[in-house]
Amino acid sequence: MSRLVVKVGSSSLTTPDGHIDPDRIGTVVDAVARARSAGDEVVLVSSGAIAAGLGPLGLRTRPRDLATQQAAASVGQGALVEFYGRRFAQHGLRVGQVLLTLDDVTRRSHYRNAHQTFAKLLELGVVPIVNENDTVATSEIRFGDNDRLAALVSHLVHADELVLLSDVDALYTGHPDLPASRRIEIVGGDEDLAEVDVSRVGSAVGTGGMVTKVEAARIATAAGIPVVLTSAALAGEALRHESVGTRFVPTGKRRPTRLLWLAHASETKGRLTLDDGAVRAITERKASLLAAGVAAVDGTFTAGDPVDLVRLDGTVVARGLVNFDARELPTMVGRSSHELVELLGPEYEREVVHRDDLVVL
Structure with missing residues (x-):
């Protein structure tokens, strides 16, 4: 069959x-x-x-x-x-x-x-x-x-x-x-x-x-x-x-x-600009994206929406399902997990985009 x-x-x-x-x-x-x-x-x-x-x-x-x-x-x-x-x-x-x-x-x-x-x-x-x-x-x-x-x-x-x-x-x-x-x-x-x-x-x-x-x-x-x-x-x-x-x-x-x-059909709701270290982490080490590696946030999206992950020059390198709303991320940009826990609470210690919800393009 x-x-x-x-x-x-x-x-x-x-x-x-x-x-x-x-x-x-x-x-x-x-x-x-x-x-x-x-x-x-x-x-x-x-x-x-x-x-x-x-x-x-x-x-x-x-x-x-x-x-x-x-x-x-x-x-x-x-x-x-x-x-x-x-x-x-x-x-x-x-x-x-x-x-x-x-x-x-x-x-x-x-x-x-x-x-x-x-x-x-x-x-x-x-x-x-x-x-x-x-x-x-x-x-x-x-x-x-x-x-x-x-x-x-x-x-x-x-x-x-x-x-x-x-x-x-x-x-x-x-x-x-x-x-x-x-x-x-x-x-x-x-x-x-x-x-x-x-x-x-x-x-x-x-x-x-x-x-x-x-x-x-x-x-x-x-x-x-x-x-x-x-x-x-x-x-x-x-x-x-x-x-x-x-x-x-x-x-x-x-x-x-x-x-x-995610790779072939999603209409992304925004974009996260990453520093060079974060780009290497997700493309070479297959790591999750953490707030410390995010340099800028654009777009209007909610947790669970697909977003583009781009280099500093604007080149799209990956796509992922984001774990935070667009209004939450600006206060998190560039901060380590330890800083986020102290500033916003333990619920903000999680990844911005988990590696299981991310595809490198």
Whole structure:
């Protein structure tokens, strides 16, 4: 039995004018249902909420302003899940909607709950339908978000493979319609991408392009998860583990989920400027960040928020989850742990950023 995460984009689920295409959804659903019958567990990361809302709202193209995007997502998400529910029911399968924001996995108290939710849904035989919570998201609605989301969810659920379904059958060195473009079957590292031009943008209803698929593959493979990139039309073959599309082989090992999110998906709330000694401590000795090594504090954040850790020249060297509010830190800057205890009390003796909540970039 394998645990698969399957990501399908807006352009693979909708008609050009923004309406849900039942036949396209049916192709994906049938492939997932066959994989389930073969004993595999499947988590489906599905774009399409905003796109599915365009038709009902009378919008011809994807709106540019955030408020209209969120309105379209609000209308479209329900329609999208309704379609999935009906089609999976024909195979005797139930679906469960999971809407995520970055906080759900970057914050320690949230990501454990997200992991447990997925585990229970799969245990109960439910097919989780995952999307970013576009209705309430702010900066999260941005270029390629669900490709990255799929890569990070694959790590969260301990997937054995990530399948990215697009509108092209594989990765090519250029646009597939160009005679000079060459199909790439295996990617073992960045050196295999040297000739690849991924500058083609997405469709009128999607947000991404091939560049976001490649970045998602980098994230997943760096965490030890193989990736298959192919078209939605070949979903059945891909989920039967046939040789289709482009295969990205793992390049790294798994690490704590929240650190993967922290490195690749978090929107930082501020920045801490470090002296040279603190930079060496966190990058070379893998130490925690103490108040004595902080030279300056910028931004508005609360304990548990992600912040950038930067050199004196402003270069970002790491990212971490801070243990204090922005209003508390200025009085702590440059002080030793002993001084903090005497000045503010024993509760201020802890690290500003613990090494377990820190990732060097």
